[in-house]
Amino acid sequence: MWYDFLKKLPVTVHRQKVIGRYIVDFYIHSAALVIELDGSQHVEDPKQRAFDLTRDRWLREQGLEVMRYDNRDVRRNFEGVCLDILRLLRERGLETQL
Numbered sequence: 269m270w271y272d273f274l275k276k277l278p279v280t281v282h283r284q285k286v287i288g289r290y291i292v293d294f295y296i297h298s299a300a301l302v303i304e305l306d307g308s309q310h311v312e313d314p315k316q317r318a319f320d321l322t323r324d325r326w327l328r329e330q331g332l333e334v335m336r337y338d339n340r341d342v343r344r345n346f347e348g349v350c351l352d353i354l355r356l357l358r359e360r361g362l363e364t365q366l
Contacts, residue, residue: 269305269342270294273350279362288330290323299360302327303353304336333360 274281274294285295287302294303306320324334335356337349 269346269349272346273353274303277357279357287332288326290327292327296357299357299362300332301356301360302332302334304334305339305342306336307339 270283277296279296279298282295282297283293285292287295292302293305295301296303304320320336324336327334333356335353337352342349
């Protein structure tokens with residue numbers, strides 16, 4: 269996702285960004301957008317799900333949109349995930365930059 273899409277966007281995308289006491293996979297400040305790529309533990313482990321819910325709630329309270337994509341979705345439908353991210357960026361007012 270990083271090398272094939274996010275790195276090529278005409279906006280700054282931070283990898284492994286510290287926000288508060290959390291580390292997010294990808295962060296686009298200009299869109300107030302956090303992108304998380306989740307492995308199976310995020311679905312299968314109840315403790316991980318609870319942590320994710322708490323973290324997402326806190327990030328949203330900071331005014332950030334949190335989007336989660338399952339790693340399987342990225343592998344099976346890479347183009348669809350990329351189009352969804354582009355849609356979110358446009359919704360956040362970055363259409364002139366894309």
